[in-house]
Amino acid sequence: MLVVAILIIAVAACLYSAKVNAKLAPLFVKGASVYDYSGPVFLVGANVGSQAWNPIKYGQWDDWWTYRERDADNIKSYGLNSIRLLVYWEALEKSSSPNEFRYDQNYVSRLKETVEAYNRRGIYVIIDLHRHSLTAGSMLGRFMPMAGGGDGFAKEWFVATGPTSAREHLKRVWLMLSDLFKDDTGVAGYDLCNEPHLGDASLTPQQVADAWLDIVDYVTGALRANADTHMIFVNFAPLAQSAAYLSRKATDPNTLYEPHFYQGIELSNYTVTNNKLDWLREAFGARDTHIFDQMARFNVPFVIGEFGFEPKTLYPGDSRYIWLRNALTVFLESSTLCGLFYYSYMAFGGNIRGDGWQRILTEYTTDKPTNVHYVGWWQSARSVLRIVGAEGTELALSSSIRRLPTCSMHFRDAEPDLARTLCRDFLSNFHIDTEIFA
Numbered sequence: 001m002l003v004v005a006i007l008i009i010a011v012a013a014c015l016y017s018a019k020v021n022a023k024l025a026p027l028f029v030k031g032a033s034v035y036d037y038s039g040p041v042f043l044v045g046a047n048v049g050s051q052a053w054n055p056i057k058y059g060q061w062d063d064w065w066t067y068r069e070r071d072a073d074n075i076k077s078y079g080l081n082s083i084r085l086l087v088y089w090e091a092l093e094k095s096s097s098p099n100e101f102r103y104d105q106n107y108v109s110r111l112k113e114t115v116e117a118y119n120r121r122g123i124y125v126i127i128d129l130h131r132h133s134l135t136a137g138s139m140l141g142r143f144m145p146m147a148g149g150g151d152g153f154a155k156e157w158f159v160a161t162g163p164t165s166a167r168e169h170l171k172r173v174w175l176m177l178s179d180l181f182k183d184d185t186g187v188a189g190y191d192l193c194n195e196p197h198l199g200d201a202s203l204t205p206q207q208v209a210d211a212w213l214d215i216v217d218y219v220t221g222a223l224r225a226n227a228d229t230h231m232i233f234v235n236f237a238p239l240a241q242s243a244a245y246l247s248r249k250a251t252d253p254n255t256l257y258e259p260h261f262y263q264g265i266e267l268s269n270y271t272v273t274n275n276k277l278d279w280l281r282e283a284f285g286a287r288d289t290h291i292f293d294q295m296a297r298f299n300v301p302f303v304i305g306e307f308g309f310e311p312k313t314l315y316p317g318d319s320r321y322i323w324l325r326n327a328l329t330v331f332l333e334s335s336t337l338c339g340l341f342y343y344s345y346m347a348f349g350g351n352i353r354g355d356g357w358q359r360i361l362t363e364y365t366t367d368k369p370t371n372v373h374y375v376g377w378w379q380s381a382r383s384v385l386r387i388v389g390a391e392g393t394e395l396a397l398s399s400s401i402r403r404l405p406t407c408s409m410h411f412r413d414a415e416p417d418l419a420r421t422l423c424r425d426f427l428s429n430f431h432i433d434t435e436i437f438a
Contacts, residue, residue, distance in 0.1 A: 022374040023119070023186060024119055024124060024185050024186040024372060024374060025037050025038070025372070025374060025375040026229075026375070027188050027189070027231060028254055029253060029255065032299050032300060032301045032338075033338060034231070034338045036373050037373070037375060039369060041081075041371075042339060042365060042370050043188065043338060043339030043341075043370075044080055044082065044339065044365045045075070045081060045082035045083045045123075045124075045339070045340070045341050046078075046080060046083055046084070046341060047083070047086060047342065047343045047344035048064055048071065048083045048085050048086065048345045049062035049086040050067060050068075050071050051064075051067070051346075051347065051348050052311075054134065055134060056135065061090075061132060061135075062088070065110040065113065065114050067347065067350040068117040070347075070349075071117075071345070072117045072120070073350075074345070074352060075118070079358075080358070080362070081123060081370050081372050082125070082341075083118060083123060083125055084126045084128050084191065084341045085115070085125050085126065086344075087111060087127055087128060087129055088132055088135075089129050089130065089131055089136070089140060090135050090140050091104065091107050092104060092107055092108070092111075092173060093143070093173055095142065095169070096143065097143055098143050098165075099164050100143060103173070108176075108177075111127070115184065115187060119184075119186030122372045122374075123372075124186060124187070125186060125188060126187075126190070126341075127189075127190055127191065128233075128305075129170075129173070129190075129192060129193050129194060131195075133150045133151045136151035137149055143169060144166040144169055145157050145160075146199060147200045147202075150199065151197070152198060153166070153199055154198075154200065154202070155202035155203055158198070158215070159203075167215045167218055167219070170192065170219055171218060171219045171222045174192065174222070174223060175222055175223070175226055177190070178190075178223055178226050178228045181228075181230070182227060182228035182230065189230045189232060189233050190223070190232055191233040191258065191305070192216060192219055192220075194240075196215075196235060196238075196240075197238055205238045205244075205245050208238035209236070209237050209238060210245075212237035212238075213234075213250060216234050216250050220255070221251075229254065230254075231254050231255070232254060232255045233255075233256050233258045233305065234250055234256070234257050235259075235260070235305065236257070240305075241259060241260050241263070242259075242289045242291075243257070243290045243294035244294070255300075256300075256339075257295065257300055257301070257302040258305035260304070260306035261284065261331075262306070263280065264323055264327075265309070265323065270309045270310060272319035275320075277330070281333075284331070292330075295334055295337075296334070296335070296336070299336060303337070303338055303341060304331055304340050305341050306343040306344075307331075307340075307341075307342065308324065308343045308357060309343075309354065309357070310346060310354065311346045311353040314354075315356060316356075325360060325364070328361070328364040329364075332364065332365075340361065342357050342361055
């Protein structure tokens with residue numbers, strides 16, 4: 001073992017003065033939880049549309065790009081570790097017919113720059129393919145079947161399978177984004193389609209739910225074939241607020257489920273109709289949405305993708321304040337809950353509209369593993385050094401290593417006990433975890 005010991009010591013010595021680049025550690029599903037290399041991670045964040053615009057009146061969608069740096073600073077200051085970024089399908093795809101697959105590269109570039117702004121501050125981004133109720137019918141209707149006059153889909157959206165079908169457009173738009181983000185570990189995952197609702201009564205609720213899971217499997221399979229391992233976030237159909245029709249799991253194990261919850265809220269004006277704890281608990285369970293019982297039945301990880309009061313300020317003791325505290329109490333009773341995303345962070349010129357929810361959200365998740373970690377590496381033919389830390393986007397072993405709370409060193413061809421001893425001598429004040437590569 002002397003030869004192995006000399007080899008590892010030599011490698012460690014070489015690395016001591018090396019500069020190691022780092023980025024947010026990749027997230028993945030393990031069992032019914034979300035993990036990074038250091039352990040479980042609980043996602044706590046907000047939906048981000050930032051500046052809200054009426055696209056019919058002003059010709060533009062919600063703007064999260066212009067003030068991205070200030071918005072990201074705000075999100076960081078709240079103690080949140082992630083966002084769900086609203087990316088509008090009709091702004092992203094400019095196809096004029098089902099036979100066309102054309103995208104707005106300027107919008108895509110702005111999306112990339114926005115993701116990078118949040119990642120630089122240690123904030124994960126879920127890319128959410130959203131639709132606007134004012135424009136989806138007319139604009140998406142150019143290349144896919146819509147129904148109901150709003151953002152609802154027609155029967156053919158769910159059942160057609162041809163080369164110009166809606167599922168093909170969904171697959172192709174995600175493959176385009178995958179080519180840009182598949183190696184970006186600061187992207188927590190892809191929310192394939194926000195609220196995939198049927199716009200008429202041409203299918204039964206169960207038919208819609210089953211067809212949607214088939215589409216999820218189809219799109220996810222294409223992403224995996226594209227060497228993209230990001231987590232997949234799946235809304236429920238035919239209603240995003242109900243898990244009642246979930247009849248099976250999605251095929252890919254790196255999947256989280258994403259119910260939305262607005263029970264007890266009048267969405268036309270964000271007033272509260274019921275905020276009692278027991279009523280909300282029943283609404284979250286078998287009486288209404290079946291979220292609690294279905295997530296337990298399938299033992300699957302899930303996040304609450306939307307809940308809350310959009311631009312309204314919450315004052316201590318008011319009806320919204322009580323609703324949020326009681327709803328969080330109910331959500332956190334689920335053992336497979338992995339994240340919470342308030343709806344929503346809204347700001348104009350970086351100035352927040354609506355306050356009070358941030359403190360409640362962080363208060364209720366103080367006992368959750370919300371710290372993010374960075375991963376950096378130096379690699380040779382025989383050894384890999386992997387560093388996972390909570391602060392900094394660029395790590396230099398010669399000076400910055402002592403700011404890291406954890407460090408994980410992985411060696412090939414070495415015994416775990418020996419590697420552990422050497423690592424402990426090299427980094428005496430850190431938790432060391434060793435693993436042998438095959």
